[in-house]
Amino acid sequence: MGTLETLYCLRCNRELEAGHKSVAVYMFAQTVGIRPRQKSAAQRICFCPQCSVSLALGPPPEGALNIAAWKMIRDLVSTDPALNEAAWESLRGVVGYLPTGEDDRGLRIASGGGYFEF
Numbered sequence: 269m270g271t272l273e274t275l276y277c278l279r280c281n282r283e284l285e286a287g288h289k290s291v292a293v294y295m296f297a298q299t300v301g302i303r304p305r306q307k308s309a310a311q312r313i314c315f316c317p318q319c320s321v322s323l324a325l326g327p328p329p330e331g332a333l334n335i336a337a338w339k340m341i342r343d344l345v346s347t348d349p350a351l352n353e354a355a356w357e358s359l360r361g362v363v364g365y366l367p368t369g370e371d372d373r374g375l376r377i378a379s380g381g382g383y384f385e386f
């Protein structure tokens with residue numbers, strides 16, 4: 269804790285700088301009914317606001333763990349519009365960076381994974 273690690277959105281691989289708006293999913297495993305009780309290190313998985321909203325609005329993913337994470341993110345997205353607003357904020361930011369030339373990297377980032385299809 270407290271270390272400055274670079275985090276990337278699990279879905280679109282966008283770099284999430286410290287202090288940027290994102291959704292973090294923490295996960296750890298713990299033994300139950302077994303002595304001594306063991307607890308794994310916690311893993312942190314991050315999603316940028318757009319991917320969070322897009323995931324929440326999309327169909328449930330495959331796999332029990334994915335569904336558990338999807339339900340949690342869905343919960344966040346549906347409870348308060350703040351996350352949606354953050355997604356739109358950063359979407360406007362991405363649009364502002366769209367290149368006009370041959371390089372379509374910006375476009376690929378904006379449409380990576382097929383989120384926010386218009």
Ligand SMILES: [Zn+2]
Pocket residue numbers: 277278279280281282315316317318319320
């Ligand atoms: Zn993302």
